Amino acid sequence: MNDLSEYPAYKRLDLPVVGAQGSYLLLADGRRVLDLYGGHCVNTLGAGExxxxxxxxxxxxxxxxxxxxxxxxxxxxxxxxxxxxxxxxxxxxxxxxxxxxxxxxxxxxxxxxxxxxxxxxxxxxxxxxxxxxxxxxxxxxxxxxxxxxxxxxxxxxxxxxxxxxxxxxxxxxxxxxxxxxxxxxxxxxxxxxxxxxxxxxxxxxxxxxxxxxxxxxxxxxxxxxxxxxxxxxxxxxxxxxxxxxxxxxxxxxxxxxxxxxxxxxxxxxxxxxxxxxxxxxxxxxxxxSGELPANARACEAALRAALAAQPQGPVRTVRGAGLLLGLELAPGLSASAARDALLEHDILVGTCNDPQILRLSPSLTCAPQAVASVIELLADLWKPAASLCGSTP
Ligand SMILES: Cc1ncc(COP(=O)(O)O)c(C=O)c1O
Structure with missing residues (x-):
């Protein structure tokens, strides 16, 4: 009897995804997770468009x-x-x-x-x-x-x-x-x-x-x-x-x-x-037609406005443009710990080679307020600051 298993190319997230709609992932337990990672810039129009x-x-x-x-x-x-x-x-x-x-x-x-x-x-x-x-x-x-x-x-x-x-x-x-x-x-x-x-x-x-x-x-x-x-x-x-x-x-x-x-x-x-x-x-x-670039600009503007309203929050600056954004966390905070904390609250974001940066690359049809919500949630999670101080990836 042959056995087949996958070559370990990927370090997978512990996320039981059973479907996706627009900018949301649907989990086996019924949860809806806002996908601000967008499959790595892939889901341009959102899932199932x-x-x-x-x-x-x-x-x-x-x-x-x-x-x-x-x-x-x-x-x-x-x-x-x-x-x-x-x-x-x-x-x-x-x-x-x-x-x-x-x-x-x-x-x-x-x-x-x-x-x-x-x-x-x-x-x-x-x-x-x-x-x-x-x-x-x-x-x-x-x-x-x-x-x-x-x-x-x-x-x-x-x-x-x-x-x-x-x-x-x-x-x-x-x-x-x-x-x-x-x-x-x-x-x-x-x-x-x-x-x-x-x-x-x-x-x-x-x-x-x-x-x-x-x-x-x-x-x-x-x-x-x-x-x-x-x-x-x-x-x-x-x-x-x-x-x-x-x-x-x-x-x-x-x-x-x-x-x-x-x-x-x-x-x-x-x-x-x-x-x-x-x-x-x-x-x-x-x-x-300009429709998708315009929404990308509106999302960036909403996120930057949310950040301006949270000057004491854990995000120090925003890098990038449109919907290819990097959130630079305050010194001592870890992007992978922040990613895990956000996921517990039903938002998926990406990490990258810089342990201080969270990456956002959602669908270009994502609602500006949904993109901005990550700043507000991070600010709430920041209050007990220790919760974000995990090990770097
Ligand atoms: C900037 C850039 N170039 C090239 C690639 C390779 O693309 P693919 O994985 O489709 O071969 C990637 C993938 O992440 C990328 O980010």
């Missing part, structure tokens, strides 16, 4: 799957929905299935365009930043910080710079950056740094890649971090919430760069399939 469900059902009945060798009207409708939100310029798009894949393809295209630009120039270096997370596949892991990637070598030479540095080596083919580092602790770029980085890339001849796996899809209160910060990269990626919970990875590259790259360099069986793009169309119609 009706329009997305109907689009998937209709797509399944009409054309459930077809090879990428065949053009579909679903793809055309998705492209039409996303185009108005794009940063200025002409763009080409390649579709895959995850954030790591989107970044893997971005790096491949950047390196290929560097090679195409000069047959003599040995430009193969990729620059990334301390604290970065870009995924777990070989190239994405090579430019991520943290525990060993698990691969014996990197696919290209890597230089890892301090956050805020402009010291790009002369042989750099590509610079990859999360415009706001999420896992590191919702770390924002220093003022004007992204614009300086853009200029430094142009000086050196390097391609600038924005990893917008978390910051894209309207999350920051504008369609993209590039529009939020007013800096346009050569290549950018997104995934997570771009299809509202259906697996997707998107790699956008300027038409000018793409036209110089040999064709046939990337490909995917499932990437850009009809179901994923039918789901993504529903999300992007609501991002491009």
């Amino acid at each position: 009706a329009q997305l469900g109907a689009a998937l059902a209709q797509q399944w009945q009409t054309l459930s799957f077809t090879t990428n060798l065949i053009e579909t009207s679903t793809r055309a409708s998705f492209m039409e929905a996303v185009a108005p939100s794009l940063p200025p310029g002409d763009w080409h798009l390649f579709c895959s299935n995850s954030g790591a894949e989107a970044n893997e393809n971005a790096l491949k295209l950047a390196l290929a365009s560097a090679a195409a630009a000069s047959a003599t120039d040995d430009r193969r270096r990729v620059v990334c930043f301390k604290g970065a997370f870009h995924g777990r596949t070989a190239a994405a892991a090579a430019v991520s910080d943290g525990p060993p990637s698990g691969f014996p070598q990197t696919p290209f030479p890597v230089t890892r710079l301090d956050w805020g540095s402009l010291a790009i080596p002369a042989d750099t083919a590509a610079v990859i950056i999360e415009p706001i580092q999420s896992l590191a602790g919702v770390v924002e770029p220093p003022d004007c740094w992204l614009a300086s980085l853009r200029a430094a890339c142009d000086r050196v001849g390097a391609r600038l890649i924005f990893d917008e796996v978390q910051t894209g899809s309207g999350r920051l209160g504008s369609s993209w971090a590039s529009t939020h910060f007013g800096v346009t990269p050569d290549i950018f990626t997104t995934a997570k919430g771009a299809a509202g919970g259906f697996p997707i990875g998107l790699t956008f590259v300027t038409a000018a760069l793409s036209e110089k790259i040999p064709s046939g360099l990337v490909g995917s069986t499932f990437g850009g399939g009809p179901l994923a793009l039918a789901a993504a169309r529903v999300v992007w119609e609501r991002v491009s």
